[in-house]
Amino acid sequence: MTGLPAAEASPVSPAEAHALEEFQEDVQKYLVLLGKLEATLPKLPKKPTAEQIDGNQRALGDLIRSARSHAKPGEFFAPKMQAVVKRILGEVLSGPDGAEVKASIMDENPGVASITVNERYPASVPLSTMPPQILAALPKLPQALEYRFVGTRLILLDTHADIILDFAEGVLAR
Amino acid sequence: MTLRRSLVTLCVAFSLAAPGGLVGGAAPAKPAASKSLVTLPNHHGSLKFAVLGDFGTGDPPEYEVAAEMAKVFAGFKMAIVVLVGDNLYGAERPQDFKRKFEDPYKPLLDAGVKFYAALGNHDARAQRNYKLFNMGGKLYYSFKAPNEGVRFFVLDSTYPVPEQIAWLEKELKGSNEAWKIAVFHHPLYSSGTRHGSDVRLRETLEPLFIKYNVSVVFTGHDHIYERIKPQHDIAYFVAGSGGQLRPGNIDKVSDYTAKGFDTDRAFMVVEIAGDTMSFNAISRLGEIVDSGVVVRRKPSTP
Numbered sequence: 001m002t003g004l005p006a007a008e009a010s011p012v013s014p015a016e017a018h019a020l021e022e023f024q025e026d027v028q029k030y031l032v033l034l035g036k037l038e039a040t041l042p043k044l045p046k047k048p049t050a051e052q053i054d055g056n057q058r059a060l061g062d063l064i065r066s067a068r069s070h071a072k073p074g075e076f077f078a079p080k081m082q083a084v085v086k087r088i089l090g091e092v093l094s095g096p097d098g099a100e101v102k103a104s105i106m107d108e109n110p111g112v113a114s115i116t117v118n119e120r121y122p123a124s125v126p127l128s129t130m131p132p133q134i135l136a137a138l139p140k141l142p143q144a145l146e147y148r149f150v151g152t153r154l155i156l157l158d159t160h161a162d163i164i165l166d167f168a169e170g171v172l173a174r
Numbered sequence: 175m176t177l178r179r180s181l182v183t184l185c186v187a188f189s190l191a192a193p194g195g196l197v198g199g200a201a202p203a204k205p206a207a208s209k210s211l212v213t214l215p216n217h218h219g220s221l222k223f224a225v226l227g228d229f230g231t232g233d234p235p236e237y238e239v240a241a242e243m244a245k246v247f248a249g250f251k252m253a254i255v256v257l258v259g260d261n262l263y264g265a266e267r268p269q270d271f272k273r274k275f276e277d278p279y280k281p282l283l284d285a286g287v288k289f290y291a292a293l294g295n296h297d298a299r300a301q302r303n304y305k306l307f308n309m310g311g312k313l314y315y316s317f318k319a320p321n322e323g324v325r326f327f328v329l330d331s332t333y334p335v336p337e338q339i340a341w342l343e344k345e346l347k348g349s350n351e352a353w354k355i356a357v358f359h360h361p362l363y364s365s366g367t368r369h370g371s372d373v374r375l376r377e378t379l380e381p382l383f384i385k386y387n388v389s390v391v392f393t394g395h396d397h398i399y400e401r402i403k404p405q406h407d408i409a410y411f412v413a414g415s416g417g418q419l420r421p422g423n424i425d426k427v428s429d430y431t432a433k434g435f436d437t438d439r440a441f442m443v444v445e446i447a448g449d450t451m452s453f454n455a456i457s458r459l460g461e462i463v464d465s466g467v468v469v470r471r472k473p474s475t476p
Contacts, residue, residue: 047305050271057300104369108263108296123265129295130332132374140335143313146299159299
């Protein structure tokens with residue numbers, strides 16, 4: 001998954017394997033959509049300013065919102081996938097580095113910010129740390145997407161548009 | 175011990191370390207090319223650069239560090255600044271790029287100094303497209319310095335995915351430059367009690383650094399300045415207090431520390447001439463809090 005030594009994780013059950021497979025299928029489907037939408041926008045200049053990057057993100061965000069106008073929580077993190085995520089995070093956080101990992105997640109973690117599927121990541125909210133142990137244990141994502149924590153929620157973020165695609169509530173025990 | 179700025183203008187130079195080694199402290203004076211706030215040789219034609227990390231707060235201390243960098247630049251013309259990550263804290267709107275980066279470093283940017291960024295754990299990936307960070311749209315990349323046969327390998331240490339590690343090995347293997355310098359956010363060695371050494375990342379990266387003769391590694395993440403005792407003949411630095419600071423965060427009994435500074439913000443200025451790299455770590459108030467010379471590693475003969 002990463003170049004790091006593999007994290008210790010319990011084997012997945014058939015039900016979990018199915019949930020993981022569905023999650024990856026949803027991610028791949030989204031990537032196809034993202035590629036199509038990006039192709040309709042003017043290309044960013046080779047060396048864009050912050051304004052040009054922001055403008056491009058907002059334009060792409062509008063297209064995504066329009067294309068996914070019915071998006072709601074749980075489309076990527078379906079209940080079964082949320083259970084897998086909770087189990088994975090629980091194992092990492094109860095492992096030998098658990099306390100340290102949790103502390104690094106909560107370091108500058110924005111806490112109880114309001115977030116909405118299909119909306120931009122809140123401008124005033126810092127991006128949390130994603131410890132390597134967590135990233136090594138969660139399903140790998142393509143470069144266009146990333147995981148972040150907001151409080152105890154795990155969010156799935158489109159980094160091209162800065163749009164929240166989905167979030168899983170309460171995956172980190174307080 | 176720190177050297178006050180008044181001493182700095184004495185233009186102290188350094189003795190050379192043994193190959194692969196590192197010495198700290200000052201040696202006999204040597205004429206410099208111009209009056210300088212640093213104790214570096216300031217040779218004509220050498221590669222001069224600065225190292226800055228964990229800086230983009232937009233708060234007064236960041237501006238004060240930036241102002242000190244501009245003062246140093248007046249006598250020590252660094253061509254580039256390498257950023258070891260956490261380039262913007264909090265919001266990353268266009269106005270934040272201005273307030274947390276473009277405004278404080280305006281004198282350097284206006285003078286044509288080029289900044290090259292690595293991404294930290296708090297940085298959005300969109301920064302890779304930002305023209306003033308010179309990342310060329312890439313999360314990890316390498317670039318050749320304008321002179322002195324130096325190549326920087328800038329990594330995304332939050333996501334050390336196999337593709338990146340394979341890329342790094344290929345780049346290191348294919349590099350003909352005498353100096354190979356790695357730049358990334360998470361320190362392989364750190365005595366910061368908040369984060370400390372990233373041992374898992376070390377297990378992945380250090381064998382490549384050893385095998386391909388990386389001489390120097392610049393990192394951040396812990397909000398301190400620390401020079402690590404050479405590890406496998408590699409000089410490791412933590413320069414994570416360019417704007418943020420965790421006062422008193424260095425483990426006082428750490429075996430790694432060659433020199434630490436955790437009572438104020440700091441940045442580094444560095445000069446490479448031939449086989450030697452001289453450096454100063456400078457505080458927000460202009461004190462030189464560390465200095466020394468690194469001699470580049472050379473391929474071992476079979």
